[in-house]
Amino acid sequence: MRASQRARGEDVDLVDALLSADERRRSSSVRFDELRSEQKQLGKLIPRASGDEKAELLKRAGELSAAVKAADAAQDEAAEETQRLLLRLGNLVHPDVPVGGEDDFTVLETVGTIRDFEAEGFTPRDHLELGQLLGAIDVERGAKVSGSRFYYLTGVGALLELALVNAAIAQATEAGFVPMLTPALVKPRAMEGTGFLGQAAENVYHLEKDDYYLVGTSEVPLAAYHMDEIVPAERLPLRYAGFSPCFRREAGTYGKDTRGIFRVHQFDKVEMFSYVDPADAEAEHRRLLEWEKQWLTGLELPFQVIDVATGDLGASASRKYDCEAWIPTQGKYRELTSASNCDEFQARRLSIRMRDGKHVKPLATLNGTLCAVPRTIVALLENHQQEDGSVRVPEMLRPYLGGRDVLEPVAG
């Protein structure tokens, strides 16, 4: 446990403090139970007693009442402290995860073939240029209306998003996911329980007046969906495909990915979310990855799969696989999807449990991107562009675009 926390850069003293607070919670709870038990005994005797005997009992009851109150307060305080410390702790890291920062990931596999534009005899345009030629993306007016990192998808761009979303939902439904349209505003508990109010808090939009948070992913409402519930083991796995807008402050990314729609404050995303028996979590994690690979392969995008390093995991994941698509004009692979195994981390914080026979225990939650729209559009436009600025539509997507097989530049 400590090695894991150290790998995350967390203080091992935190673990010790947590353990001692929990012990305090436990012992104060026992004391409270004892006092309360005696108090209840008295409660039965008093109505039957009379005279001196009753006065005596009432005296003792008065003392007990004060003691119970004190014990109750001690119990609450210890429980609160335990909870406070617990919330600061990230999930345990899977032992196989590569140790290090953002750049210390391991490449697990590479899929597809990168196009050689030089051999094809032209220089690829970047996604923004292509988007403008196609009349699909308008970032100038996005900035005029809402500021930097905002955009309009126009014409065929809007159609492309709808096609992608429909195709993604179709794939997920086929795989047995229940399609879900989720709230984009959530209460603090949902945000905290999914682990987004720790170090990631600065990337979250908060509506102070109403104390609502804007979700950065539908993972949040999908995880909180079964909050405070006990799910019968035979109903697992539960799989949901959420579609929602996602809002991200992108704090600390000044000057990074400023061109086009690669990194934006608002976008739509289809997300897979699974509730499983913890024993099945690793297998489900691989299944989520397979569905992501199926999706990217269907879109005919070259990509690599990485095992994200410890320092880049976030608070809730014990392990994370990213699929990174090749972006020709950047000359590198960039994250398109991300599948996280959160084990029991979120379930404990949201009090989501499973009933297995007579036992009740936390279950495991996992999430994986199926289609984050703007980035997928970036990858599609750049990888499938042709010399004249048109863009070939991968076969899989054509039924969702009215049979269209190529997106043509518009005049003006």
Added chain:
RNA sequence: GGAGGCUUCGCCUAGUCUGGUCUAUGGCGCCGCACUGCUAAUGCGGUUUGGGGUAACCCCCCAUCCCGGGUUCAAAUCCCGGAGCCUCCGCCA
């Protein structure tokens, strides 16, 4: 935004005015047993949920009547605050 009503152990429900024997009633459902030569009917018993004690079981303790405070020796019950749902009015895509 304004007014009113509601919230009890899976579902429905009694209880709240009048605090203690509420260790929460009854029905449905569910589980077990018995009986009947079949899964039906009937009878009997069990059935809130969570935490702790226990190697485990029996069992015992605590909490739990939407949530949080308060009054009291004692709260499902009285007081204050909040949430959710419903109805009506206003506003609105």
